[in-house]
Amino acid sequence: MSEAIKLHVNIDHVATLRQARGTTYPDPVWAASLCELAGADGITAHLREDRRHMCDRDLRILKQTVRTVLNLEMAATPEMVAFACELKPDVVTLVPEKREERTTEGGLDLGRAREDVERAVLALGKVNVPVSLFIDPSVLAVRTAADLGVPRVELHTGDYVEATPERRDAELDRLAGATGEGIGLGLHVAAGHGLDYPNVAAVAAIPGVTELNIGHAIVARAVMVGLDRAVRDMLGAIGR
Numbered sequence: 001m002s003e004a005i006k007l008h009v010n011i012d013h014v015a016t017l018r019q020a021r022g023t024t025y026p027d028p029v030w031a032a033s034l035c036e037l038a039g040a041d042g043i044t045a046h047l048r049e050d051r052r053h054m055c056d057r058d059l060r061i062l063k064q065t066v067r068t069v070l071n072l073e074m075a076a077t078p079e080m081v082a083f084a085c086e087l088k089p090d091v092v093t094l095v096p097e098k099r100e101e102r103t104t105e106g107g108l109d110l111g112r113a114r115e116d117v118e119r120a121v122l123a124l125g126k127v128n129v130p131v132s133l134f135i136d137p138s139v140l141a142v143r144t145a146a147d148l149g150v151p152r153v154e155l156h157t158g159d160y161v162e163a164t165p166e167r168r169d170a171e172l173d174r175l176a177g178a179t180g181e182g183i184g185l186g187l188h189v190a191a192g193h194g195l196d197y198p199n200v201a202a203v204a205a206i207p208g209v210t211e212l213n214i215g216h217a218i219v220a221r222a223v224m225v226g227l228d229r230a231v232r233d234m235l236g237a238i239g240r
């Protein structure tokens with residue numbers, strides 16, 4: 001039997017709510033524990049250069065409290081690499097970052113960002129932190145990631161999520177093709193971005209996708225029904 005797909009909850013938007021008023025609540029650290037108690041297999045947090053949601057304090061405490069897997073998403077900048085080398089999360093996911101974007105808009109451009117990514121992979125390798133690259137679901141991007149020597153990739157699901165009904169199957173095929181390529185190259189393949197309760201099952205069903213990173217939809221539902229229920233509902237939606 002194939003391994004059950006894992007759910008990693010991205011808790012950034014708990015911090016977004018806190019930062020909206022500059023309060024100390026809601027605390028993303030508490031949220032992480034509640035997600036784990038509800039069955040999440042991992043916690044993901046994006047420390048942005050502008051600290052618009054998660055802040056250094058959150059990551060430092062999460063490093064001590066997370067009992068599952070702590071995945072730090074970050075840009076491949078010298079500042080963030082130094083922070084991650086000191087923090088030593090279980091995994092670092094390198095993402096492209098633009099100040100003006102509302103959320104991560106696409107996968108890494110491994111042509112343009114290659115040197116920064118290589119530097120980050122090397123530095124994090126020295127402290128035994130595995131690196132994942134957030135990339136578009138293309139065979140070329142997967143091959144380039146494998147060339148860079150990383151053990152993992154996360155495929156950007158945004159094009160699938162935003163596809164018209166006519167394009168949906170084609171986008172799923174792209175995700176499946178990129179996943180197959182990754183598995184063939186021995187990579188651990190995750191996926192995420194924009195996944196929601198109604199659209200997640202098709203991605204969870206792609207053979208070889210072993211982990212989903214989901215944030216906004218879960219935190220948004222949590223406002224209505226509570227975080228425990230929102231995480232359990234998502235576990236149900238991915239067939240767990």
Ligand code: PXP
Pocket residue numbers: 010012046073093095103104134154191192193194195213214215216217
């Ligand atoms: N994966 C990566 C690499 C991301 O940058 C994000 C958004 O921060 C997510 C997954 C989660 O996306 P969403 O909040 O839309 O579920």
